Amino acid sequence: MKGREEQSLRRRLAGIFxxxxxxxCLCACSGERRPPEDALLIGQAAEPRSLDxxxxxxxxxxxxxxxMYEGLVRFQPGTLEVGPGLAERWTVDDGGRRFTFHLREGVxxxxxxxxxxxxxxxxxERLLDPDHPQADTGPFPMSFLFDRIETITTPxxxxxxxxxxxxxxxxxxxxxxxxxxxxxxxxVREHGRRFGRHPSGTGPYxxxxxxxxxxxxLERFEGYRGAPARTPRVVFRALTxxxxxxxxxxxxxxxxxxxxxxxxxxxxxERPGMAVAEATGPxxxxxxxxxxxPPFNDRRVRQAVNYAIDKESxxxxxxxxxxxxxxxxxxxxxxxxxxxxxxPYPHDPDRARKLLEEAGAVGTRLHLLAPSSGSGMxxxxxxxxxxxxxxxxxxxxxxxxxxxxxxxxxxxxxGLTRPGEMAQMAWMTNDPDTLPSLTLSSTALPExxxxxxxxxxxxxxxxxxxxxxxxxxxxxxxxxxxxxDRLIHEEAxxxxxxxxxxxxxxxxxxxxxxxxxxxxxxxxxVEKGARPRPGVSVWRGQLFEAVSLLALPTSTDLKAxxxxxxxxxxxxxxxxxxxxxxxxxxxxxxxAWRVHGNNAGHLPPQQGLPIGWPFTQGVASxxxxxxxxxxxxxxxxxxxxxxxxxxx
Amino acid sequence: MRGLVWxxxxxxxxxxxxxxxxxxxxxxxIPGDPxxxxxxxxxxxxxxxxxxxxxxxxxxLWTRYxxxxxxxxxxxxxxxxxxxxxxxxxxxxxxxxTLLLASAGYLVCLLLGVGAGVFxxxxxxxxxxxxxxxxxxxxxxxxxxxxxLLFVMVFSIHLQWLPSGGIQTFGEDPSAGALLRHLALPALxxxxxxAALVARFVRTQMLEVLRLDFVRTARxxxxxxxxxxxxxxVRAGIVPVLPVLGLQAGYVLGGAxxxxxxxxxxxxxxxxxxxxxxxxxxxxxxxxxxxxTAYVLVNLAADVLQAVLDPRLxx
Numbered sequence: 001m002k003g004r005e006e007q008s009l010r011r012r013l014a015g016i017f018x019x020x021x022x023x024x025c026l027c028a029c030s031g032e033r034r035p036p037e038d039a040l041l042i043g044q045a046a047e048p049r050s051l052d053x054x055x056x057x058x059x060x061x062x063x064x065x066x067x068m069y070e071g072l073v074r075f076q077p078g079t080l081e082v083g084p085g086l087a088e089r090w091t092v093d094d095g096g097r098r099f100t101f102h103l104r105e106g107v108x109x110x111x112x113x114x115x116x117x118x119x120x121x122x123x124x125e126r127l128l129d130p131d132h133p134q135a136d137t138g139p140f141p142m143s144f145l146f147d148r149i150e151t152i153t154t155p156x157x158x159x160x161x162x163x164x165x166x167x168x169x170x171x172x173x174x175x176x177x178x179x180x181x182x183x184x185x186x187x188v189r190e191h192g193r194r195f196g197r198h199p200s201g202t203g204p205y206x207x208x209x210x211x212x213x214x215x216x217x218l219e220r221f222e223g224y225r226g227a228p229a230r231t232p233r234v235v236f237r238a239l240t241x242x243x244x245x246x247x248x249x250x251x252x253x254x255x256x257x258x259x260x261x262x263x264x265x266x267x268x269x270e271r272p273g274m275a276v277a278e279a280t281g282p283x284x285x286x287x288x289x290x291x292x293x294p295p296f297n298d299r300r301v302r303q304a305v306n307y308a309i310d311k312e313s314x315x316x317x318x319x320x321x322x323x324x325x326x327x328x329x330x331x332x333x334x335x336x337x338x339x340x341x342x343x344p345y346p347h348d349p350d351r352a353r354k355l356l357e358e359a360g361a362v363g364t365r366l367h368l369l370a371p372s373s374g375s376g377m378x379x380x381x382x383x384x385x386x387x388x389x390x391x392x393x394x395x396x397x398x399x400x401x402x403x404x405x406x407x408x409x410x411x412x413x414x415g416l417t418r419p420g421e422m423a424q425m426a427w428m429t430n431d432p433d434t435l436p437s438l439t440l441s442s443t444a445l446p447e448x449x450x451x452x453x454x455x456x457x458x459x460x461x462x463x464x465x466x467x468x469x470x471x472x473x474x475x476x477x478x479x480x481x482x483x484x485d486r487l488i489h490e491e492a493x494x495x496x497x498x499x500x501x502x503x504x505x506x507x508x509x510x511x512x513x514x515x516x517x518x519x520x521x522x523x524x525x526v527e528k529g530a531r532p533r534p535g536v537s538v539w540r541g542q543l544f545e546a547v548s549l550l551a552l553p554t555s556t557d558l559k560a561x562x563x564x565x566x567x568x569x570x571x572x573x574x575x576x577x578x579x580x581x582x583x584x585x586x587x588x589x590x591x592a593w594r595v596h597g598n599n600a601g602h603l604p605p606q607q608g609l610p611i612g613w614p615f616t617q618g619v620a621s622x623x624x625x626x627x628x629x630x631x632x633x634x635x636x637x638x639x640x641x642x643x644x645x646x647x648x
Numbered sequence: 649m650r651g652l653v654w655x656x657x658x659x660x661x662x663x664x665x666x667x668x669x670x671x672x673x674x675x676x677x678i679p680g681d682p683x684x685x686x687x688x689x690x691x692x693x694x695x696x697x698x699x700x701x702x703x704x705x706x707x708x709l710w711t712r713y714x715x716x717x718x719x720x721x722x723x724x725x726x727x728x729x730x731x732x733x734x735x736x737x738x739x740x741x742x743x744x745x746t747l748l749l750a751s752a753g754y755l756v757c758l759l760l761g762v763g764a765g766v767f768x769x770x771x772x773x774x775x776x777x778x779x780x781x782x783x784x785x786x787x788x789x790x791x792x793x794x795x796x797l798l799f800v801m802v803f804s805i806h807l808q809w810l811p812s813g814g815i816q817t818f819g820e821d822p823s824a825g826a827l828l829r830h831l832a833l834p835a836l837x838x839x840x841x842x843a844a845l846v847a848r849f850v851r852t853q854m855l856e857v858l859r860l861d862f863v864r865t866a867r868x869x870x871x872x873x874x875x876x877x878x879x880x881x882v883r884a885g886i887v888p889v890l891p892v893l894g895l896q897a898g899y900v901l902g903g904a905x906x907x908x909x910x911x912x913x914x915x916x917x918x919x920x921x922x923x924x925x926x927x928x929x930x931x932x933x934x935x936x937x938x939x940x941t942a943y944v945l946v947n948l949a950a951d952v953l954q955a956v957l958d959p960r961l962x963x
Contacts, residue, residue, distance in 0.1 A: 036818075036819040039818065039819060041818060049730070049731070049732060050732050057687070130698075139686075139687065139695055139698065139699050139702070140695075141687040141692075141695055143695070144692050144695075196732055197732075211816065212741065212914070213742075213815075213914030214814055214815065214816055214818075214914065215818055217818070235818050237814075237818065239813070239912050240909075240912065240918070240922070241909045241910065241912060243797060243910065244812070244813050244909075244910065244911070244912045247797075247800050247801075247804060247805060247812045247813070248812050248813060250805050251800075251804045251805045251808065251811075251812045252808070253811065253812060253817070404925075405925070406681070406684060406685045406925070406927055409684060410681055410684055449692060449693040449694075
């Protein structure tokens with residue numbers, strides 16, 4: 001009997017030992033892991049498809065490329081006006097058909113080769129000439145930006161002359177866009193199709209390492225022509241899941257997090273140690289209206305829709321100020337081109353109803369096409385529901401139809417065919433000409449391969465756009481665009497809704513981060529200070545915060561379901577009462593955040609490892625080991641049903 | 649025995665061929681143009697046509713299928729435009745990551761599931777049994793992604809013990825220890841949810857076995873309780889559970905999608921989701937084929953193992 005007890009004790013001790021060992025392993029795994037001080041870690045939504053600036057199309061990829069490459073000209077900081085880049089000066093003659101660029105001296109690519117006029121010519125010939133030896137390194141989706149180039153000549157090593165088929169005002173802005181960045185011909189020839197993995201430009205950073213599915217690491221290019229970058233290394237981490245991005249930021253694994261969604265930005269605004277940077281970009285979110293069929297062939301109905309949508313409330317309550325109200329077809333970022341006196345359509349349901357009555361369109365059935373998500377589309381479904389409710393209030397019956405993004409694009413780009421059809425759309429452009437030329441001019445109808453999906457045709461607008469395009473004088477162009485701005489506003493071919501503000505959350509020790517209206521940024525001037533020493537936080541008091549953050553992913557769904565697919569919404573006396581439901585309206589949301597904001601505030605934000613921790617852990621494992629791992633003793637196997645009998 | 653293996657292997661071929669037809673047709677049926685998905689919203693008709701020709705999308709459906717399956721049989725899976733590299737390279741890399749995660753998750757599932765099941769059966773109706781039952785019921789009804797988020801909250805954000813995701817941390821040298829740290833949370837998440845179901849099956853089986861005569865005989869011969877339980881009873885009790893274990897292996901492979909998304913694990917599941925949204929036909933087809941092959945093979949292994957452990961099935 002005694003032997004058995006001894007054995008049992010031994011096993012108990014073994015149990016305790018193993019639990020303790022497991023605890024130790026976990027602790028050994030822990031400890032502090034923070035990003036290296038000399039590297040800036042940036043979290044974004046996707047891995048770049050390629051690092052060849054002529055191949056990619058998304059802002060996500062452009063942001064990395066803007067650190068590695070430069071164009072002949074560049075957007076000046078804080079504006080969308082063009083200044084010198086790789087070309088130190090340029091002249092325009094022949095009535096805006098001939099552009100002569102004089103390149104800077106002594107500029108080298110990351111691979112050591114020299115930037116000369118031949119290199120520039122190589123870049124544009126690869127883009128435009130299907131018979132170019134390196135044309136198979138494409139496809140080059142944005143090559144249409146340069147398709148007016150007729151000939152490129154190089155009178156000397158540092159001079160490039162572009163002759164265009166017609167005078168073309170937006171040419172300079174297009175050159176400043178990432179699609180106009182200059183790549184190293186030597187590297188393209190060497191790597192061919194794989195150039196996108198072995199990039200070489202002239203920018204302040206060059207590629208050091210691309211860890212697939214993990215990150216793209218750039219390092220300072222010591223041979224850069226200008227002031228060297230302040231931070232030695234920059235790392236773009238690809239985190240495709242929204243929650244994963246947010247947790248990585250909260251866990252201190254990132255220094256900068258880009259494009260934080262509307263429903264969560266408030267959390268970061270109030271979190272200690274974090275700051276939010278914002279910039280309004282050349283983005284426009286609007287509804288395309290099918291102007292070919294009734295009721296939208298009547299201008300009054302189109303204006304009524306603009307009056308009926310409560311844009312202020314959408315932007316403030318639903319998008320949490322991550323966007324601003326759009327005034328017209330030209331985004332505010334194009335300050336030099338848009339009409340400064342133009343005001344957005346006010347929210348005026350009475351006027352909308354009156355216009356609809358005049359047009360005899362009250363009670364018309366409308367179809368609103370929306371994507372489930374998509375590049376630059378903000379919060380497509382909650383916004384669709386909000387618009388549906390606003391239009392219902394003036395007597396329009398809207399049915400929402402939801403598509404997956406690619407299906408949506410194919411469907412909408414082919415043109416809106418049914419009467420009363422509307423489609424959400426968002427564009428981000430680099431020149432005031434691009435959006436109206438591609439989407440509102442009568443030469444851009446879907447039949448002709450353009451994006452004028454609402455079939456809007458206006459001779460006067462066509463003439464204004466053409467005149468502006470043929471001019472290279474900025475003031476003259478601005479005069480045409482202002483007229484066009486007023487005309488489009490009056491004709492209302494779309495419902496103008498919002499312009500997105502690019503945002504980035506960053507840790508306060510990151511200094512000098514400035515987001516540009518081009519939706520890009522320049523990291524060369526950004527510095528990273530020492531981070532306050534983090535450690536293991538005490539979780540009493542923060543548990544509530546954890547639970548709140550966990551609940552966040554559902555808040556968008558909550559919005560959607562609250563706003564309802566039409567039937568759920570109960571119109572209030574105030575036009576926007578439905579947006580102020582306490583669960584997610586500004587008051588409710590802020591109140592909720594303040595609770596855990598304060599909660600975190602009571603405790604020191606970051607606290608070192610408590611001294612009592614190993615002791616606590618020891619006691620806990622002893623208790624746990626004793627309780628959970630009793631010996632395989634006499635109680636080890638339950639007696640069979642007849643066992644009791646047998647014993648007797 | 650050998651006959652069984654050959655027969656099952658023989659049927660693997662037609663199953664995979666069927667899968668290939670199905671996935672090819674599904675990808676052809678879902679709306680959305682791969683060329684448009686690749687070129688983005690700025691695509692012009694000329695560029696689209698050029699790319700469609702380059703990707704051979706303008707050929708009739710059956711020609712495309714036979715070209716593809718013919719190349720696959722020769723080991724050429726084609727080129728994945730959405731990630732700008734050959735499909736085989738991408739599959740190899742992502743497949744390895746998923747294999748690592750799934751095996752670690754499966755190990756957790758086996759150890760915890762079988763362990764907890766046997767343990768609960770050995771202590772039927774005690775508080776241990778009851779609490780294990782409650783825990784496993786909670787486990788069965790917990791979605792993996794939610795559990796994953798919970799783990800991240802506790803272990804990454806609040807305790808800061810383990811990284812919140814990825815397979816590597818920037819600035820850290822790759823090492824076995826670092827890999828294990830990154831593997832810990834996703835594998836635990838994946839394994840725990842799968843273990844819950846296994847535990848319930850094992851417990852039921854063990855309760856039956858422990859009442860059988862041979863256990864009483866062993867006890868009468870004076871064998872220790874530990875020996876009876878782990879050497880005699882478990883071997884008999886585990887055989888009927890093997891098909892469930894095979895199915896759970898499939899679950900671990902399939903369930904990896906959610907876990908990979910939550911933890912940003914660069915595996916096959918996430919690759920497939922991204923490839924479908926990008927309409928990268930060849931990548932989706934190759935990926936599904938690979939997963940289907942793995943699934944068929946794992947279940948074959950479960951059947952063979954059952955035959956090995958249960959002499960009655962060997963005839």
